[in-house]
Amino acid sequence: MDKITVANIEREIDLILDSKPLSCDNLERFVLLCRAMKYMGKLHREFTEEDAKAWVESMNPPANWTRAQTDAVMRSRGYKHKSCVFWAVMNSLYSDYGQTMKKYNADLPEIWADLANDWLNDADAVKEKAGHYWRDIVAHED
Numbered sequence: 040m041d042k043i044t045v046a047n048i049e050r051e052i053d054l055i056l057d058s059k060p061l062s063c064d065n066l067e068r069f070v071l072l073c074r075a076m077k078y079m080g081k082l083h084r085e086f087t088e089e090d091a092k093a094w095v096e097s098m099n100p101p102a103n104w105t106r107a108q109t110d111a112v113m114r115s116r117g118y119k120h121k122s123c124v125f126w127a128v129m130n131s132l133y134s135d136y137g138q139t140m141k142k143y144n145a146d147l148p149e150i151w152a153d154l155a156n157d158w159l160n161d162a163d164a165v166k167e168k169a170g171h172y173w174r175d176i177v178a179h180e181d
Contacts, residue, residue: 048072086170091123094173095130102130103137104148112152120159124169129155131172 052072055065095102104112109126118125132154140146158168165171 043075045076048076052076086121086124086127086167086173088123090170090173091127094127094177097177097179098130098134100134100137103133104130104151108148109152109155112148113156116149116152116156118152118156120156124159125152125155127173128158128169132158 052069055061055069055072058065104126106122106126109129110122112129113120113122113125129151133151137146140150161168
């Protein structure tokens with residue numbers, strides 16, 4: 040058996056997907072390989088601009104800040120994150136928790152920026168947390 044590496048698993052997945060017709064055995068193998076990739080934290084691709092736009096557009100209540108506004112507060116706080124990720128996360132936190140924070144007069148953009156930074160720097164979370172969250176937690180219409 041080949042060493043279990045991401046590259047070897049990806050090669051095997053490509054072989055399965057190229058096979059015509061797709062057999063039940065190959066489909067079962069494909070599912071197992073995808074589970075292995077997910078376990079290894081490699082199944083999800085990088086969080087993209089398109090992901091950020093789709094996430095922000097789907098928020099209910101709607102997004103509170105423009106990309107330019109979240110970029111400005113991110114810079115003013117000295118944070119270094121991918122712009123689209125920070126924009127989506129800061130708006131997501133506001134969308135989910137904004138009403139509660141308003142009750143306690145804790146509704147400054149700097150607070151939300153700090154929370155977004157904390158969320159993105161969560162030491163015990165998976166890498167590409169925003170991507171995982173977007174793909175696995177946020178509801179998508181199919």
